[in-house]
Ligand code: NAP
């Protein structure tokens with residue numbers, strides 16, 4: 001059988017621990033027998049990041065800006081314990097943070113839904129994708145503990161020396177105060193990423209903030225989205241038969257809970273953080289959550305939402321066969337292959353990505369599963385298998 005050809009290579013970002021093992025198994029068992037795979041390989045495993053002083057991470061992000069599509073394995077974000085474990089030169093920054101900053105992107109997360117695993121919210125029939133603005137607000141704030149009676153002021157000093165000052169609060173007793181910011185540039189990039197993504201997946205876009213209370217800060221988000229929509233996206237949305245819908249965050253939460261899903265929900269940084277975890281747990285498992293970083297100029301980086309599954313890796317090192325769920329990593333590959341196929345006009349490759357996804361969903365729906373799904377999947381006959389056996393079952397269905 002002739003293998004399916006590729007044109008442009010994918011940027012392949014390898015990673016750490018259990019997901020690094022699964023990475024190789026997915027390629028060997030589910031992709032290489034069928035596709036003449038073309039990638040530019042970057043080893044983002046912690047050992048190589050340390051060896052290259054993290055240059056490899058930056059190189060891989062730069063190459064993604066040139067080639068357009070990357071697929072990334074989960075990576076360790078070093079902490080004090082990892083410094084000793086890997087004898088690191090430095091506590092290197094989170095690769096995801098570095099890549100996100102370089103691509104200026106927005107992260108989209110969506111659950112992989114299968115028959116037999118029903119969301120705890122029973123009306124959700126289609127996946128809800130969360131688009132989280134990953135810049136500024138409370139994650140880059142400045143905070144003070146005020147110990148005694150004091151006046152807290154907000155002072156803006158312009159380049160030409162002009163100033164503006166407002167009293168935040170006259171403290172008559174101890175308390176706390178916080179200052180945070182965002183930029184028009186980052187909010188605009190966030191908005192364009194969301195509009196592009198919604199067009200891509202042909203789903204309506206919801207956006208919500210608390211602009212009635214935050215009349216300048218949150219209102220700026222609302223205005224930027226509205227302006228960009230009117231000027232750049234309205235016609236495209238109408239042609240695609242989807243809509244852009246703005247509402248207050250509390251109204252959005254109430255509507256989401258009564259919806260059947262099937263839309264993209266854009267959220268400010270903190271709201272997105274909280275709602276991602278709500279969505280993930282309502283849908284059952286972190287191992288069934290996909291994640292893609294989309295930059296405003298149309299570059300894509302696909303990955304799993306979970307980490308390197310360290311506990312399973314230590315069991316693997318002892319020689320045990322683990323039953324780690326490869327679905328999210330597999331969907332990172334299919335997402336990247338499908339996007340590459342669409343950009344290069346390769347219908348065979350697109351068809352392969354779709355078939356690989358369907359084969360993996362069918363495998364689960366027929367009862368062949370990894371251990372984490374055992375309690376979640378509502379089927380009379382289930383068989384828990386190792387990761388390798390699961391991938392072989394998937395491959396045999398392609
Ligand atoms: P994790 O790797 O997501 O794993 C947490 C737990 O969730 C696992 O121990 C496992 O539970 C379960 N789990 C997650 N993915 C699974 C899968 N595919 N199949 C089956 N079970 C799964 O998170 P972590 O332990 O907090 O972090 C481990 C390392 O990953 C850290 O070094 C962290 O820096 C890194 N990390 C990387 C990324 C990324 O690259 N995007 C994201 C998050 C964390 P049981 O052990 O109970 O089976």
Ligand code: MG
Pocket residue numbers: 273274276277
């Ligand atoms: Mg969180």
